[in-house]
Amino acid sequence: MQQVIDAIKTGGLPDDIKEPEMLHSLGNPPKTTPPLDPTTLTSIKIFNVLALGSQQMYDGVREALSEHPTGPFQIHSYYITRQRLEKQTGISEIRTDMCPKACIAYTGPFAQLENCPECGVSRYKTEDELSESVRKKKKQNTKVPRQQFYTIPLGPQLQALWRTPQNAFFMRYRNRRTQEILALTKQNRGIVPLYEDVFDGKEYLDAYLAGQVRDDDTLVMFSWDGAQLYKDKQSDCFFGIWIVLNLSPEIRYKKKYILPALIIPGPSEPRNTESFLLPSFRHTSALQRSGLKAYDGHLSKYILTRPFTAFNGADAVALPKVSGQVGHKGALSCRVTCGMPARLRDRKYYPAALKPFNSSTTGSGHPDIDVCTLGGPDPNQYQTNLRIVLQSKTITSYNQNRRLTGIVRPSICLGFEANAMFRIPMCFPIDLMHLISINIPQHLIHIWRNTSEVRFQYTGEKPDFIVLDNERDWNRHGDLVASTHQYLPASIDRPPRNPAAKINTQYKACEYMMYLWSLGPALFRLVLPHHLWTHFCKLVCGIRLVHQRRITYQQAVRAHNILNEWEYEFELKYYARDERRLHLVRPSVHAVIHLARETIRCGPLNLLAQWALETMIGNLGEEVHQHSNPYANLSERALLRAQMNVLKAIHPEVDTDNPHPRGSLVLKHGYILLRACDRYDHNILDLNELQTLHDFLVQHDLPLISSLIRWARLRLPNGETVRCAWKELENRNTRTSRNVQIQYFFCLTIANQKRAFAMISRYSDPDQDLLEQSHQTLYVARYQGKQALEIINVYSIRLVVGMVPFMLSEEEEARTETREQFSQCYFVAENPAMLFSAADSHTSSGEEGEDEMEESFENDESRGDELEDESEGTGDSD
Incomplete structure (x- = not known):
């Protein structure tokens, strides 16, 4: 792991970018972009309109135009249009060899290997495995890798965003908002009155006032996750994106401003994740050290900007691969690294604050913990704990230190420049999307239906929180949910389906949100005992507050208090200090106590959630039409997305979006x-x-x-x-x-x-x-x-x-x-x-x-x- 971090720290731009033209552009960006000739402009506009279609559709339009009776109109072929697109934008992929089983990528310490150290599969194809067409195309004495993945470099994409006057003005939003919030804070005795962006959070303001964040910096957030391309077969694929935080939230999450970072093909999940992330992170780290020269079209001058990696986003499963911390089942599994020890039962840890009665398990008998006294992420404590883990001399001592510190290995983010990032673990915010749209809703439904991982076996009177275990009651409840559809506004494109019939068939995050946090107080009033219903409404109140686009300081305080009450009462009402019920206190239950404080530290958490990434995964997945080789097709679609985004940035006339309908x-x-x-x-x-x-x-x-x-x-x-x-x-x-x-x-x-x-x-x-x-x-x-x-x-x-x-x-x-x-x-x-x-x-x-x-x-x-x-x-x- 340390070799990967060192490779990121010391690497240069030529380590990954081999094309001389791209390297030259990174150091000598143009002030303006030459205009497109009419044929190229028309070809690219048609290409853009048919972006969701296939090459065959483009060729069909080209043929129809060439046969027009009033006079043939020639546009470029599909191949030439793609070439012009790449040349005009300066965006091309970095291809890196990988094990076809996704064990490793041949980067860093694995760069010189010719066989996978995990599975032994050869890196290159043998001559007998090559097709006749490949044999003819390949140069003599060159080897053909079995599989590669795409990294799309960040630098050229950022240069394009700074180049035109309009986009450069958009990129200066951070500076304008920073001055506004500093003035408001001064008037309000040092308290931020309203949190509406990441720049209102304490983390950013402290870094800015300390001079760590500079006016010309470009704040970015790396977000990544995996997805299954096909429902009925193993088809894992991992996606990474860069979110440009300099932009206003009103435009920041639009498709054309989301920058693709990498695509890791499947069907297997990558094992040595750091080796796949290395090219993207090494490129970014090199730009942090040398600075990225860009032309500011708004100020009409060249600037030296640094990609400042403010946050790194991922869900509970993917985050440990970036953070180096234990997963959500560890003894110190809190994502915020608050330091609260979990309680052990059946070789699994659960973050219960209250000590169970008559505890018989070692690791579960420590005293009650007051969650109000728990702190947030502490970079100094992280460094101390990391040294303890790194100094482990035996496997036994390493396992003990890992359990005591919650750290498995150094974070790959240590490869970034220390003065161009928020310190670890401050750079790992809570992912509000998965927490409140999947994890908590699923957990509560499982409890109320008695379908959790450990079902309650009871004789006599059942626990009062098991209210939907009867099929008749569950079906009637599901019918009530479905009956609300006709009363919901059309903006809800995915109203919650009948959970009794559909909850086990990919119930969507947006359905859970509407089901629990909007309809929930009315629906569950009919089935929950009154004391559990009012307790559930506390959770709804707190979630609605922290989910807002703008939240006042007073609302954040109220959310903090009411969510702390909910967590404490949850343990009393559901877990009830009964060791047999310890599995009910999941990490998601513990995580809610940190939401309000993390909002004050980071700004509104929804701005840092995984929504943008999940949307891009869905968009790119819909564009895959070559199902015989979906991963290569997907990688090309991501590259095309990056190229079209850059083209729209430097040639606004290509962007065909019309926000004003006719007659409006x-x-x-x-x-x-x-x-x-x-x-x-x-x-x-x-x-x-x-x-x-x-x-x-x-x-x-x-x-x-x-x-x-x-x-x-x-x-x-x-x-x-x-x-x-x-x-x-x-x-x-x-x-x-x-x-x-x-x-x-x-x-x-x-x-x-x-x-x-x-x-x-x-x-x-x-x-x-x-x-x-x-x-x-x-x-x-x-x-x-x-x-x-x-x-x-x-x-x-x-x-x-x-x-x-x-x-x-x-x-x-x-x-x-x-x-x-x-x-x-x-x-x-x-x-x-x-x-x-x-x-x-x-x-x-x-x-x-x-x-x-x-x-x-x-x-x-x-x-x-x-x-x-x-x-x-x-x-x-x-």
């Missing part, structure tokens, strides 16, 4: 009114609407009107589309059209400024008893229809939520008073993913009259024509 009305702050809209003024006939409008006009000293132009839809900054009752009530195919809060949108001119408003129907105040008992997670209100109309500014609409009919238990249905109390009542079901991005929306603060608009009625002679019915669900805006 573009507002400020990312809001857009979408058609349909009235061709002529609509006369308001409903007396309630007319009275509400007149009251609003009188309040603002405007002349009374009784007609206006209505708009049907509003696109929010988070990408959601708000629909209204005017059009949705006409559409019988929508998920539901019973209680749409928005009646319609319209515009008025106030103080010579055109402003957008919405006619809404308000819900009643929430049921206070349920709100308090659920720790503010179950919001139940009655729909009041047109009896409670109000006009609001569209900028106060932040997200679309579902309003699901409130469900009663059988006992409550039998009580007439309760049934009448909750008649026509609905509970709020927010999309957690949209709640995360909704805070990007502008919220009106009284400055209603200063909003300019521009219309994009380009070549539009039919203003009243309606858009085609999309048969998408409706929801209510909040």
